[in-house]
Amino acid sequence: MGSPTEPKVDEVSGRKLALIFKLIGKGELNITPLIDHSVGVRYPYIEKVMELKPEEVRELLESLTAEKLLKKSLYDKVFACPKCASINLSPRGLCPYCGSFDIEKKRLLEHLRDGTKFVVNKLFEGVKPVCPRDGMELEPHEYRVLASWFECNICKRKFDTPEVGFHCITCGLDFKAREGEFLEVYSYSLSEEMSDYVEKLANLKILAESFTSAGYNVRFIENLEGLSGSMHKFDIVAYKIEKEKEIKVVLDLYKGEGEVDGSVVISMFAKVLDVKPDKAVCVAIPSLSGVGKNLAKQYNIEVVEGSNAEEAASTLSKLVR
Ligand SMILES: [Zn+2]
Ligand SMILES: [Zn+2]
Ligand SMILES: [Zn+2]
Incomplete structure (x- = not known):
């Protein structure tokens, strides 16, 4: 009776079967993650129907996968803290020479009408740079960007690209992008068996x-x-x-x-x-x-x-x- 790969029902706890039945009942056969940076990887639907905490849901899904009730597929890879595996990270640009985060992005602009060249520190979209010669607020078509670079306020060096670093909001670790780890994020569906x-x-x-x-x-x-x-x-x-x-x-x-x-x-x-x-x-x-x-x-x-x-x-x- 049944194939040898058929899951052993006796070994499956009631809670797990309940989940399977709920999923089937809703026609919800694909369990997709939500990347919530403050909490981690979450499966909100399962949290709700099973009344479980995010980390309990992750454990449940992994154990169901180990028992071959579910199969998982790679959904995304997210950057994680190498110390505590948190994905609650704040990115920052660092000076490649001294490692300081106290850097500026600078641009050399030219006011096209009068040829005035001047340096600005920030240029958010919609912000109008002001020509130092005539005090005009310049529209995008009234100036051009001649050059852009970064400057360190600590060691005063200039560079083209900052080093990307992260601050871990969970454990406080500061680390460079190349020191970070990746976390696999999976979606789950019912196994063929x-x-x-x-x-x-x-x-x-x-x-x-x-x-x-x-x-x-x-x-x-x-x-x-x-x-x-x-x-x-x-x-x-x-x-x-x-x-x-x-x-x-x-x-x-x-x-x-x-x-x-x-x-x-x-x-x-x-x-x-x-x-x-x-x-x-x-x-x-x-x-x-x-x-x-x-x-x-x-x-x-x-x-x-x-x-x-x-x-x-x-x-x-x-x-x-
Ligand atoms: Zn520096
Ligand atoms: Zn001008
Ligand atoms: Zn951390």
Whole structure:
């Protein structure tokens, strides 16, 4: 039953499954990050639905990835403090000679009408430089930039490009760009194994309604102890008390591209023989092979077929009511 890569449900905590179900419920299969410089990398949607702190969300997503329930893809790389890994950084330009941050950006401008050349320290967009000769506030078309450079207020040297440095707001470290580290930022989505598993769970949910509407209590992926003492896992186990006696129905779901191979009936029979339920149902989507149907008849296993889970569920309803 199932492929060897199928996640082991028993090892997955309820909290993790809850997350998966919530994601599926919302059709939210891609978990994208938000780079929040004051907090770090965040996944706001998961924080909200799981009521977790940002760092708890990151741990949860990583552990789900390690368990192959999610897969991650590189979303971005961000600059981080080499000491504390914070991304709460303030960039600054540094003097390449003495390392001081006390530097100026200078420009040599020319007032085109009168040819006056003068130096300005700052030139933010929309700010009009003033000609020192005639006091005119110059519009962009009235002057040109002849040169630009940087100057250190401490060692007084001039240079073309400042060294880029960062101040870490979290731990206070000042470091140069080349001393920084990169942090990978990931987005997450359901792994292929999980997508198959999720599809199966969705189908089981549809089938379960046939039982619940007939008054059964339903458990998914349930382990039952057989007479031999070994445990057997069934996709659905449905219970109902009738005339003070418990009725137990087990169901396994098999889905194939085409006809489901008859061997599934043999493996189900081995479990059924040990567990001795009141009824055993083999659901095959879209259909079970002729050999499988014959075996099921001999083994007293009910076969339910359907092109999809809904169709199978309506047949199942007639069988269990
Ligand atoms: Zn300097
Ligand atoms: Zn002028
Ligand atoms: Zn730091």
